[in-house]
Amino acid sequence: MPSAARDIPNSDNLSRTVSNSFNLSLSTSPVATFNSSSSSLGGHKGTSAKQLKPFITSDIKVLLLENVNKTGQDILARQGYQVEALKSSLSEDELVQKIRDVHVIGIRSKTKLTSKVLHAAKNLIVIGCFCIGTNQVDLKAAAQNGICVFNSPFSNSRSVAELVIAEIIALARQLGDRSNELHNGVWNKVSAGCWEVRGKTLGIIGYGHIGNQLSVLAEAMGMRVVFYDVVNLMSMGTAQQVNSLNALLAGADFVTVHVPELPETQNMIGKEQLEKMRQGSYLINASRGSVVDIPALIEASKSGKIAGAALDVYPNEPGGNGNYFNNEINSWAEDLRALKNIILTPHIGGSTEEAQSAIGVEVAEALVRYVNEGATLGAVNMPEVNLRSLTLDEPNHVRVVYIHKNVPGVLRKVNEILGDHNVDKQMTDSRGEVAYLMADISNVNTSEIKDLYQSLEDLGSRIRTRVLY
Ligand SMILES: NC(=O)c1ccc[n+]([C@@H]2O[C@H](COP(=O)([O-])OP(=O)(O)OC[C@H]3O[C@@H](n4cnc5c(N)ncnc54)[C@H](O)[C@@H]3O)[C@@H](O)[C@H]2O)c1
Numbered sequence: 001m002p003s004a005a006r007d008i009p010n011s012d013n014l015s016r017t018v019s020n021s022f023n024l025s026l027s028t029s030p031v032a033t034f035n036s037s038s039s040s041l042g043g044h045k046g047t048s049a050k051q052l053k054p055f056i057t058s059d060i061k062v063l064l065l066e067n068v069n070k071t072g073q074d075i076l077a078r079q080g081y082q083v084e085a086l087k088s089s090l091s092e093d094e095l096v097q098k099i100r101d102v103h104v105i106g107i108r109s110k111t112k113l114t115s116k117v118l119h120a121a122k123n124l125i126v127i128g129c130f131c132i133g134t135n136q137v138d139l140k141a142a143a144q145n146g147i148c149v150f151n152s153p154f155s156n157s158r159s160v161a162e163l164v165i166a167e168i169i170a171l172a173r174q175l176g177d178r179s180n181e182l183h184n185g186v187w188n189k190v191s192a193g194c195w196e197v198r199g200k201t202l203g204i205i206g207y208g209h210i211g212n213q214l215s216v217l218a219e220a221m222g223m224r225v226v227f228y229d230v231v232n233l234m235s236m237g238t239a240q241q242v243n244s245l246n247a248l249l250a251g252a253d254f255v256t257v258h259v260p261e262l263p264e265t266q267n268m269i270g271k272e273q274l275e276k277m278r279q280g281s282y283l284i285n286a287s288r289g290s291v292v293d294i295p296a297l298i299e300a301s302k303s304g305k306i307a308g309a310a311l312d313v314y315p316n317e318p319g320g321n322g323n324y325f326n327n328e329i330n331s332w333a334e335d336l337r338a339l340k341n342i343i344l345t346p347h348i349g350g351s352t353e354e355a356q357s358a359i360g361v362e363v364a365e366a367l368v369r370y371v372n373e374g375a376t377l378g379a380v381n382m383p384e385v386n387l388r389s390l391t392l393d394e395p396n397h398v399r400v401v402y403i404h405k406n407v408p409g410v411l412r413k414v415n416e417i418l419g420d421h422n423v424d425k426q427m428t429d430s431r432g433e434v435a436y437l438m439a440d441i442s443n444v445n446t447s448e449i450k451d452l453y454q455s456l457e458d459l460g461s462r463i464r465t466r467v468l469y
């Protein structure tokens with residue numbers, strides 16, 4: 001890395017002190033930096049790939065919350081970024097204060113990145129959800145602020161499926177109650193109300209990554225599988241898709257829910273649905289706490305309609321570990337804790353060494369590719385756009401990343417601005433109201449960068465401009 005003074009310019013008084021190329025990523029808070037060509041992720045190993053870094057790497061501030069796995073922390077730290085990792089989530093007010101100078105934030109399922117938090121995040125360019133669910137992020141507000149969001153779409157699916165298989169057997173054999181009794185010194189050897197799972201029917205609501213993993217495991221246990229989904233899907237093995245939720249509820253001994261948190265899945269399993277379930281059946285929810293009406297489940301358990309249930313997710317969950325699961329966080333918590341044959345777990349469906357390690361690598365690598373090169377492959381709220389990496393043989397090339405409103409006439413204006421240079425390659429795509437353009441242009445003098453950046457920024461369609469080289 002060339003030794004140089006580091007400018008923290010605004011777009012008016014940008015100045016540089018070292019001739020070597022430097023990266024300008026002039027988002028809402030421009031920082032002039034110096035290029036350090038190093039083989040970071042996404043580069044062509046052993047080739048002359050020039051790894052673009054939009055900031056002096058030590059300027060890149062990364063905040064990781066909720067105990068993001070060390071694999072992810074290490075990948076980001078190896079880039080030279082300033083990484084701060086906390087074990088818990090933060091409240092909205094804490095986030096508004098903490099996020100102001102952060103460029104990259106990593107979260108899991110607890111941290112809520114609301115539009116208020118995102119408005120305060122003046123420097124934020126990218127969010128990594130080190131999990132599957134992204135309902136905790138205001139994805140539309142993020143896109144409208146030019147903030148890209150990545151997740152790990154299925155690295156913990158197997159872990160969740162295996163937990164559910166364990167819960168099916170544990171519920172069928174009242175394992176939790178027997179173990180608690182013996183921990184308290186009570187020997188209670190019973191078979192009444194205890195069953196094999198072989199030959200029983202598992203009903204899966206939501207046949208996605210987790211649902212179909214679970215389908216295969218359940219059939220291997222000798223269970224019959226039916227599933228309900230809002231889209232027609234190819235079944236795994238001999239599983240059968242049913243055409244309504246009510247048909248699934250009436251036809252299953254064990255009902256398990258694996259749908260995203262959406263407006264249409266709020267209280268998807270409530271009093272009415274519980275009444276449609278078979279007498280003495282079981283309910284499992286490892287999706288999101290909003291999907292099951294827990295007070296209704298408590299009543300169904302007390303009445304004997306439901307013979308047992310396993311819950312891994314709750315409408316309100318503690319931000320960190322400790323003795324919090326009481327009526328202060330959910331008004332029915334202590335009623336729920338008192339029920340028989342109810343397995344309660346603290347959102348651990350994806351909490352295995354394998355899943356967390358894989359998620360850490362997958363999401364951290366996506367973040368590095370985005371920060372260093374502007375690639376949006378795998379993004380959940382932006383079009384997926386990528387260009388071949390620039391190489392050290394292209395010393396005067398510049399990568400322009402232009403996130404803009406998806407309105408007519410923008411490409412013409414952008415290409416007029418870029419037109420003084422040869423556009424080696426360009427890719428653009430749109431997703432709803434937002435469009436994403438990447439262009440590599442050649443023969444750019446460092447003296448032209450500021451005007452190039454400002455011209456793009458001055459376009460009315462601008463959401464965010466990044467200039468990397
Ligand atoms: N407990 C945990 O630790 C844990 C771990 C991973 C995921 N999750 C949660 O589980 C959810 C599902 O995960 P996934 O990876 O299987 O997701 P996925 O997107 O692969 O599958 C979800 C399925 O649900 C279907 N669906 C959506 N709305 C529906 C509706 N109203 N009725 C029926 N089906 C509907 C979709 O068509 C899709 O097939 C995630 O969104 C996440 O919230 C929890």
Ligand SMILES: O=C(O)CC[C@@H](O)C(=O)O
Binds near residue numbers: 133134349
């Ligand atoms: O591990 C987590 O915090 C979230 C797990 C799960 O809900 C997910 O969305 O992947």
